[in-house]
Amino acid sequence: MGLFDKIRSKITSSDGKAELPSATFATRPDVVYAPVSGMLVSLKEVKDEVLPVALLGDGYGILPTTNNGVVYAPVDGVIGATTMTNHSIVIAAEGGMEVLIHIGIGTVNMGGKGFSRCVETGDTVRAGQPIMTFNDDSIKQAGYEDVVCCTISNPDAFSQIDHVGDTSTLLDGRPLVKIGDPLLVARRA
Template sequence: MFDFFKKKKTPGLIIGSPVKGKTVPLSSVNDPTFSEGMLGKGAAILPSEGKIYAPADGTIETLFDTLHAFSLSTADGVEILVHVGLDTVKMDGDGFTGHVHSGDAVKKGDLVLEVDLDKVKAAGYDTSTLVVICNTDDYGDVRGLDNKEVQPGDDVIVITK
């Protein structure tokens, strides 16, 4: 009855999944740079498809030459790194196809990369796809939503200002 006196909670900023798969805690990834949060907090997805989409509206700041990762900045100032696989930089772009360029504006859900997951696995690399908020310290909390099946665009990270 008195709910109108209560302040409405703003959910914060939501970052979507860049890929279809299952989320796991970032801390469970077999790479200390990511699992220990050296680059920031976020989420890891075990992909079931090789299409990688923009997790939010923004600008592609960097598309790595090896096509294994890209960074994106949103209008809200969120700095997002999407990293496909562990040590896949060593593949030197083999099995990866880019669909955007550095400086391109993207909308959440736009196709950014395609990766041949079988080729990555055959080369002996982990296909875990990481979504990291590189400016985690600018926010009150950055929380990955773990242990759920996701489609591209589904919520995987909640950021509280």
């Protein structure tokens, strides 16, 4: 068995399907971590005519810079809700935080084409575990933006949410984050 075969056997299940490797990083229960790598944008910059930004909660948009299309759990918790179109998911995290991950703007109109889910409602997930995949090219070919929004959807449950995603690494003047970088810290009174 050559090196390539050894690597392939690590990421392929017994039925021949590719298994997505988990990302590993240190976590805290009051922190939301980046579910994808990319450039941070303010939610105010996210233009969604269908879903008002205020309904998303408090957080960031991330413009993906890599085309691997894997979304990782940003917190430890339980999958609280999924969509039939597989473009968004809610995780009920420890301590009462609800984290929403929403892929793309207007992508609900794609009817699930280009999206898949790795988890189901009620599943327990660990931060860094693959939870969804998306095909960036399909989103762009359909004429939609591929921004991945990661928010605390119940911000009123906390006295303060600190935005800590800014980094000193910039691309086009925007902070870059990688999977597992801290984005948000939720503080109770």
